[in-house]
Amino acid sequence: MKRPFKNILIIPVITAVVSVGLLMVTEMNLTTKNTKLYSEFNEDLKNKNISEVHLTKSDTISVTLKDGTTYKTDNPESPSLKADLLKEGVTVSPGNSTSLGVIGRYMFFFSLLAIGGILIKRSYTGTKGIISVDSLENSSAENSHLTLNDIAGNEEAKESVMDIIDFLKNPQKYREYGARMPKGIILYGDPGTGKTLLAKAVAGEAGVPFYAMSGSDFIQVYVGVGASRIRQLFKKARSHGKAVIFIDEIDAIGKARSNSASGGSDERDQTLNALLTEMSGFNETEGIIVMAATNRLDILDSALLRPGRFDRHIEITLPDISAREKILNLHLQNKPHENIKIKEWSQKTSYFSGAKLEHLVNEAAILACKDNSKDILDIHMDKAYSIVLAGYDKMNRDYIKDSEKRITGFHEIGHALVSHLLLPMDKVSKVTIIPTTKGAGGYTLSIPEDSMYQNKDYLKKRIMVMLGGRAAEEIIFGPEKITTGALNDLKESTSLSLRMVSQFGMGDSLGLLSIESLPDKFSSSMSTEVIKECKSLIESLYEDTKKILIDNIEILNSLTEELLEKETLYYEDLLKHCS
Numbered sequence: 001m002k003r004p005f006k007n008i009l010i011i012p013v014i015t016a017v018v019s020v021g022l023l024m025v026t027e028m029n030l031t032t033k034n035t036k037l038y039s040e041f042n043e044d045l046k047n048k049n050i051s052e053v054h055l056t057k058s059d060t061i062s063v064t065l066k067d068g069t070t071y072k073t074d075n076p077e078s079p080s081l082k083a084d085l086l087k088e089g090v091t092v093s094p095g096n097s098t099s100l101g102v103i104g105r106y107m108f109f110f111s112l113l114a115i116g117g118i119l120i121k122r123s124y125t126g127t128k129g130i131i132s133v134d135s136l137e138n139s140s141a142e143n144s145h146l147t148l149n150d151i152a153g154n155e156e157a158k159e160s161v162m163d164i165i166d167f168l169k170n171p172q173k174y175r176e177y178g179a180r181m182p183k184g185i186i187l188y189g190d191p192g193t194g195k196t197l198l199a200k201a202v203a204g205e206a207g208v209p210f211y212a213m214s215g216s217d218f219i220q221v222y223v224g225v226g227a228s229r230i231r232q233l234f235k236k237a238r239s240h241g242k243a244v245i246f247i248d249e250i251d252a253i254g255k256a257r258s259n260s261a262s263g264g265s266d267e268r269d270q271t272l273n274a275l276l277t278e279m280s281g282f283n284e285t286e287g288i289i290v291m292a293a294t295n296r297l298d299i300l301d302s303a304l305l306r307p308g309r310f311d312r313h314i315e316i317t318l319p320d321i322s323a324r325e326k327i328l329n330l331h332l333q334n335k336p337h338e339n340i341k342i343k344e345w346s347q348k349t350s351y352f353s354g355a356k357l358e359h360l361v362n363e364a365a366i367l368a369c370k371d372n373s374k375d376i377l378d379i380h381m382d383k384a385y386s387i388v389l390a391g392y393d394k395m396n397r398d399y400i401k402d403s404e405k406r407i408t409g410f411h412e413i414g415h416a417l418v419s420h421l422l423l424p425m426d427k428v429s430k431v432t433i434i435p436t437t438k439g440a441g442g443y444t445l446s447i448p449e450d451s452m453y454q455n456k457d458y459l460k461k462r463i464m465v466m467l468g469g470r471a472a473e474e475i476i477f478g479p480e481k482i483t484t485g486a487l488n489d490l491k492e493s494t495s496l497s498l499r500m501v502s503q504f505g506m507g508d509s510l511g512l513l514s515i516e517s518l519p520d521k522f523s524s525s526m527s528t529e530v531i532k533e534c535k536s537l538i539e540s541l542y543e544d545t546k547k548i549l550i551d552n553i554e555i556l557n558s559l560t561e562e563l564l565e566k567e568t569l570y571y572e573d574l575l576k577h578c579s
């Protein structure tokens with residue numbers, strides 16, 4: 001709770017600035033207010049009214065009369081002036097002593113200010129600096145002119161905001177149907193993938209104002225200010241009727257409360273509560289949508305994700321090869337360029353985010369401009385590529401080696417192929433090696449129909465699909481080269497096998513006993529039995545899984561090669577290889 005104290009420091013700073021300002025104004029007035037024509041000066045000289053003259057090399061000279069008044073007049077720059085003045089008994093001083101004095105005084109004040117500033121800045125370590133309480137006044141609405149066409153790739157995400165745009169355009173229509181739109185949408189994904197861009201495009205497409213703030217703006221201030229900023233933000237947005245409110249870095253206020261007694265958590269709670277209150281305060285049919293962005297969904301407080309709050313979650317992924325080609329094209333479109341091998345560049349830029357691709361094109365444009373080249377050429381792209389790579393830290397994913405890509409490729413195809421062969425009804429709609437916030441690669445199942453029951457055969461096959469990734473790794477790279485990539489698969493398959501054995505009565509030796517329903521003293525003595533049963537179930541399923549993959553090794557290889565080349569495969573691609 002040190003922050004309110006720091007607030008007080010701002011007051012003397014402001015006072016100092018204001019007084020220096022006043023001082024400057026009055027000094028200026030004193031020294032510059034009175035000016036006279038040179039002829040009038042000559043009159044005064046003739047009438048012996050002048051007591052002192054400051055001769056300078058500037059455009060004007062200052063004159064002090066015997067009655068104490070001062071004025072300025074044009075500097076004739078005549079070499080004889082000094083002699084004439086001296087002859088008339090006028091004191092002649094070189095330079096302008098008063099203005100030197102003023103400069104001295106200013107310098108003194110400014111150094112005081114600078115020292116004060118540095119001291120205050122120090123006491124603010126860990127923050128981005130002083131944010132004035134009313135900085136929100138400046139965060140006025142922006143009218144976004146972006147459209148969905150300014151976003152390349154991320155088709156699924158664009159698809160998921162279509163109805164939101166329609167709703168913002170015409171909330172009336174939705175009101176008539178009694179439809180409840182989500183109040184809040186969370187966009188999650190790696191930095192630079194275009195989350196802000198998407199939110200702006202929603203506002204742009206719908207033609208409503210866009211209000212943006214960052215979660216960290218709410219936190220790095222004094223207690224209570226974050227909450228009041230939230231209220232102001234919503235008040236402003238609502239005064240416009242329809243609006244998109246965008247909160248970047250929502251995790252700064254919405255991180256799940258941990259036990260660690262980190263400072264400022266009070267502030268975060270207050271801010272979060274204010275946000276939730278504001279969100280429940282407006283009606284779903286009003287035409288206000290809150291969009292928030294985060295790099296990770298899993299660290300958010302569950303209070304934020306409840307229905308009626310941020311209940312729609314849209315993943316924004318890194319672009320795959322074809323999306324990267326589109327993004328490069330988009331950013332080159334309004335720049336002069338010639339013979340750039342865009343396809344090759346999209347191959348070379350795996351794991352680049354949209355922001356990084358934009359950075360690449362921009363660097364190339366700067367280099368072309370430096371070279372006075374008429375167009376951006378491949379050589380500029382080459383140089384820009386090294387610059388961009390060097391600028392990002394070495395731990396970055398761009399440096400994922402090709403060998404690691406191959407492991408991911410075989411692993412993912414392992415899952416997809418086993419699924420496709422054993423459970424054709426669970427359509428594999430997508431396989432990718434593009435990392436997501438959940439980890440490297442992934443495959444997406446679109447399960448056609450919800451059945452009320454899942455039979456033993458189905459559950460065993462599901463476990464085999466989970467084991468398919470590890471099995472493929474072992475077959476291709478050997479038992480010593482298996483990786484940690486199967487961590488989550490093993491967690492899931494273990495827990496499913498445990499439920500089969502201990503809850504669903506699908507085990508062999510334990511039969512129909514539900515271990516969970518047994519009192520502790522009985523069930524604990526069964527635990528080795530249960531584990532043994534799960535182990536043998538999983539082991540035999542793992543052998544079966546490997547056998548299926550070995551029987552289809554050619555498809556495993558060819559599909560993986562295609563995946564490595566295209567980075568994302570769809571259902572149709574799988575069909576082509578398996579027919």
Ligand code: ADP
Nearest residue numbers: 151152191192193194195196197327354355358
């Ligand atoms: P985020 O909010 O996810 O960190 P931004 O929306 O700020 O990312 O993206 C930064 C910039 O990167 C954008 O202004 C745009 O120029 C570029 N960019 C990112 N993704 C895309 C995309 N899918 N298509 C076109 N440009 C993109």
Ligand code: ZN
Nearest residue numbers: 469485486489
């Ligand atoms: Zn896996």
